[in-house]
Amino acid sequence: MPHFHIEYSANLEEVFDMGALCEAIRAEAARIDTFPMPGIRVRATRVDHYAIADGDPKHGFIDLSIRLRAGRPHAVKEVAVEQIFDALKAFVAPVMKSRSIALSAEMRDIDPDLAPKHGTIRDHLKASA
Incomplete structure (x- = not known):
């Protein structure tokens, strides 16, 4: 159940395709074992x-919040957040050469006892996934 929520300043819409950024984060998250692919949500x-x-x-910002179900070792989470943040930095790097942008990220655990979930995504995934 990894949820990736990107908040960004409105002035960046003119220089970034935010849908492409969502896809870049999703694709990178899917490569990381600690993020189960069927649970990935990026918005x-x-x-x-x-x-x-x-x-x-002229200043802009992108803040990435990552929430995932508790239980992973701290070291695993450190590596995962660094890998996702590196993907974010790579995506925005060309624009940051000429534009003032602040980037940040934070990973938080979700308490499974206080976060019920229900869905049918796994039922509808392609067999090869």
Whole structure:
């Protein structure tokens, strides 16, 4: 049940394809054993109201929040968040050469006792997946 939530400043929509960023994060997460592929969810939310650093409206941000069911060793989570953050940095690197952008990420555990879930995605996955 890894959930990836990207919040980004609205001024970045003109320079990034956020759907492509979601797919880049999904693809990288699917390569990491600690993230079960059927549970991967990536979404992006544009933030219209924000203030950054000195207030210059040219500044932008992308914040990646990763939530996953508790139980993985800390060292495994460290490697996973680093790998996902590296994919984010690689995606935005060409634009960061000419644009002021702050990147951040955070991984948090979901308490399974307080997070019921239900779905049919596994029932509908292709047999080869």
